[in-house]
Amino acid sequence: MPPAERAPWYERAATKDERTDRTRWRLLDERGRQRWKYLKTKKEADEWPQTAADRFHLGLDTQLPDQSPAHTPLEAVHNGLSFFSELQLDPGNWACEYGGPMFLLPGCVITWYVTGTDVPEETKTEIRNYLWARQNKIDGGWGLHIEGDSSVFGTAMNYTTLRLLGAPADDLRLIKARALLHSMGGALMGPHWTKFWLSVLGVYEWEGVNPVPPQLWLLPDWVPIAPWRWWVHMRQVFLPMSFIWSHRYSHPLTPLTRQLRNELYPQAYAAISFAAHRNSISPKDNYHPKTALLNTINWALVNVLPPVMSTIQKRAEDWVYELIQMEDANTDYANLGPVNAPMNMIARMIREGVDSEPVKRHRDRLDDFLWVNKEGMLMNGTNGVQTWDTAFVIQAVVEAGVAQDPKWHPMLLNALKFLDDQQIREECRDQAKCYRHNRKGAWAFSTRDQGYTVSDCTAEGAKSVMLLQALPGFPTLVDRSRLEDAIDVLLTMQNSTGGFASYEQTRGNATLMESLNAAEVFGNIMVEYDYPECSTAVVTGLALFTKTFPDYRAEDIKITMKRAVDWISNAQRPDGAWYGSWGICFTYATMFALESLAAVGDTYASSKRAQAACKFLLEHQNADGGWGESYRSCEIQEWVDHPQGSQVAQTAWACIALMEADFPEKEPIARGLKLIMKRQQANGEWLQEGIEGVFNKTCMISYPNYKFVFPIKALGMFARRHGDAALI
Numbered sequence: 001m002p003p004a005e006r007a008p009w010y011e012r013a014a015t016k017d018e019r020t021d022r023t024r025w026r027l028l029d030e031r032g033r034q035r036w037k038y039l040k041t042k043k044e045a046d047e048w049p050q051t052a053a054d055r056f057h058l059g060l061d062t063q064l065p066d067q068s069p070a071h072t073p074l075e076a077v078h079n080g081l082s083f084f085s086e087l088q089l090d091p092g093n094w095a096c097e098y099g100g101p102m103f104l105l106p107g108c109v110i111t112w113y114v115t116g117t118d119v120p121e122e123t124k125t126e127i128r129n130y131l132w133a134r135q136n137k138i139d140g141g142w143g144l145h146i147e148g149d150s151s152v153f154g155t156a157m158n159y160t161t162l163r164l165l166g167a168p169a170d171d172l173r174l175i176k177a178r179a180l181l182h183s184m185g186g187a188l189m190g191p192h193w194t195k196f197w198l199s200v201l202g203v204y205e206w207e208g209v210n211p212v213p214p215q216l217w218l219l220p221d222w223v224p225i226a227p228w229r230w231w232v233h234m235r236q237v238f239l240p241m242s243f244i245w246s247h248r249y250s251h252p253l254t255p256l257t258r259q260l261r262n263e264l265y266p267q268a269y270a271a272i273s274f275a276a277h278r279n280s281i282s283p284k285d286n287y288h289p290k291t292a293l294l295n296t297i298n299w300a301l302v303n304v305l306p307p308v309m310s311t312i313q314k315r316a317e318d319w320v321y322e323l324i325q326m327e328d329a330n331t332d333y334a335n336l337g338p339v340n341a342p343m344n345m346i347a348r349m350i351r352e353g354v355d356s357e358p359v360k361r362h363r364d365r366l367d368d369f370l371w372v373n374k375e376g377m378l379m380n381g382t383n384g385v386q387t388w389d390t391a392f393v394i395q396a397v398v399e400a401g402v403a404q405d406p407k408w409h410p411m412l413l414n415a416l417k418f419l420d421d422q423q424i425r426e427e428c429r430d431q432a433k434c435y436r437h438n439r440k441g442a443w444a445f446s447t448r449d450q451g452y453t454v455s456d457c458t459a460e461g462a463k464s465v466m467l468l469q470a471l472p473g474f475p476t477l478v479d480r481s482r483l484e485d486a487i488d489v490l491l492t493m494q495n496s497t498g499g500f501a502s503y504e505q506t507r508g509n510a511t512l513m514e515s516l517n518a519a520e521v522f523g524n525i526m527v528e529y530d531y532p533e534c535s536t537a538v539v540t541g542l543a544l545f546t547k548t549f550p551d552y553r554a555e556d557i558k559i560t561m562k563r564a565v566d567w568i569s570n571a572q573r574p575d576g577a578w579y580g581s582w583g584i585c586f587t588y589a590t591m592f593a594l595e596s597l598a599a600v601g602d603t604y605a606s607s608k609r610a611q612a613a614c615k616f617l618l619e620h621q622n623a624d625g626g627w628g629e630s631y632r633s634c635e636i637q638e639w640v641d642h643p644q645g646s647q648v649a650q651t652a653w654a655c656i657a658l659m660e661a662d663f664p665e666k667e668p669i670a671r672g673l674k675l676i677m678k679r680q681q682a683n684g685e686w687l688q689e690g691i692e693g694v695f696n697k698t699c700m701i702s703y704p705n706y707k708f709v710f711p712i713k714a715l716g717m718f719a720r721r722h723g724d725a726a727l728i
């Protein structure tokens with residue numbers, strides 16, 4: 001074998017931009033566990049033909065037929081469903097690219113590198129392709145998310161990723177990225193997560209990283225800042241991060257990382273005093289500057305406390321490791337998300353060795369996060385959107401009034417089977433010990449394996465099941481006792497405010513805890529918050545349940561609903577809107593809030609709140625009849641028009657909102673729907689527009705199925721309310 005062939009994958013330079021054969025990729029879906037497979041031989045490819053869904057996700061021609069032109073809303077629903085039903089996967093769920101964040105792949109690729117993982121050529125090729133495609137054309141950098149301005153975080157991390165995947169340093173695109181990075185001060189100016197990951201790789205020094213002490217996990221539970229009180233995503237990331245930090249683990253230098261040390265900084269690596277740069281951060285990355293309190297704590301942790309901390313270091317590491325093991329066991333190594341999964345893998349390698357079973361299990365599970373689209377391969381924000389999107393499809397079809405159409409019966413039945421299969425049936429082992437919330441009866445956002453209760457996913461899951469099972473021709477797969485379990489979980493999740501958060505009740509004080517927010521790039525991440533979206537899902541879920549089963553915990557449900565709706569009402573802003581935390585932005589949350597108000601009979605005719613909300617929406621309707629809101633709304637918390645004008649998904653949200661409020665005039669709604677219908681393609685499809693979702697105020701995330709689900713729902717709702725006369 002020539003030497004170049006024998007060198008490890010990461011030492012071999014890519015010489016040209018290859019592309020893999022798009023006709024060879026298949027999405028494997030095993031009870032919701034999704035992985036992309038590349039079929040190497042023609043024989044394999046012939047035996048496992050590509051489906052329309054594969055082709056759709058890969059950006060190939062779906063070969064789905066054109067429909068007769070739609071003139072009425074229900075015709076558009078029919079065409080939309082004809083297309084969208086073809087994207088359903090065998091186990092009954094829908095899937096999609098769930099990208100947006102630009103900081104996920106780097107964690108995965110650095111982890112592969114330091115764990116000596118053998119990465120298939122096609123994976124390397126397509127990740128490179130994706131990163132090239134997502135490089136900002138003007139300045140050559142990358143941002144926090146795909147539509148964001150270039151930052152040190154995005155640029156340093158993705159530059160490093162491309163190099164690890166074989167892109168040569170003298171590639172013109174990398175030369176440009178490097179110049180930009182240097183102009184921003186180099187990787188020294190990165191936020192905490194950049195410094196952490198680059199230290200793991202061995203191209204930054206640990207003394208330049210603010211402390212992540214595992215000793216915090218030894219704080220008694222009553223302490224107001226004890227980690228069990230943090231938002232689950234923060235504490236589950238902090239967990240392995242603290243273990244790795246405590247070991248100051250760095251991969252041994254290789255020829256490639258030696259080169260990276262030269263490339264990531266404008267100055268010579270040996271000349272850098274890393275300790276002086278713990279707090280250096282570029283203004284482009286500093287959305288949530290560290291507080292004086294946090295800076296003082298960090299100072300003490302570096303300068304005063306080490307002797308004390310070292311006395312409890314071993315105990316802390318052992319306890320943290322036990323928690324990591326519990327997370328792996330409770331999720332079958334799927335883990336909460338794409339940030340803690342690779343970090344857990346490194347922690348397991350540190351303690352048990354690179355060839356250990358846990359490392360192998362992690363390696364296998366990381367594939368669940370990867371997704372192939374027309375640009376290349378990316379890392380999804382979760383291991384999929386299985387339960388969430390499937391529940392929404394069911395509701396859209398039911399709300400559209402077409403669930404009884406025999407044409408959609410097999411699709412809906414399969415979707416129901418999927419939700420049946422995905423309900424979580426048992427509590428976690430050691431639930432209290434690892435600080436997990438109840439989960440028996442819940443639905444997760446993605447899969448049962450991942451297994452984390454989410455308030456609104458549970459509510460939407462239960463709602464969809466109840467809606468279908470109430471219809472003639474649909475079997476009762478999820479029996480009453482299992483629905484009661486779902487309701488029992490929901491009833492444990494209400495906050496003292498009356499609102500509902502995402503995964504758990506709020507466990508800590510927001511002001512105190514946000515003052516310890518060390519991530520710099522995100523806002524409102526340290527504890528759980530109440531959300532109009534989550535609260536609404538619970539209200540409507542409870543409402544449907546109590547209507548279906550009036551004799552189960554009726555009083556508890558009534559009180560819970562009342563308190564939740566009161567909270568939602570009070571969360572309305574003076575301008576009439578609600579701020580959205582998971583979709584962009586005011587259109588999204590206002591749709592949910594108005595649904596809650598409607599559930600208790602508060603609509604335009606009687607409610608000042610509903611009137612103010614409708615007024616807000618109408619003020620933002622564009623001349624073409626649609627709505628379009630930029631992701632900047634989420635950042636600055638004021639309405640910002642979408643630079644590309646009206647968006648199909650947001651237009652559908654606004655129309656649904658107005659209909660939920662029973663807005664008396666049909667004209668503005670009809671104008672919105674006309675826009676949606678005009679944008680529908682001949683085959684029933686809607687094309688991808690701007691990004692739809694958000695988290696932590698600053699990071700955008702794609703929900704590509706929303707452009708199908710919400711237009712279908714809006715069009716059908718309109719037809720039910722105002723008749724199915726031709727609109728276009």
Ligand code: LAN
Nearest residue numbers: 233237337339381382445454456502533582694695
């Ligand atoms: C999600 C995705 C789904 C989302 C909704 C169900 C839509 C929401 O209503 C409740 C919160 C939830 C479950 C949610 C929380 C935060 C997630 C998991 C994400 C936005 C997807 C990705 C994000 C996660 C935190 C990304 C990893 C990044 C870190 C900062 C750890």
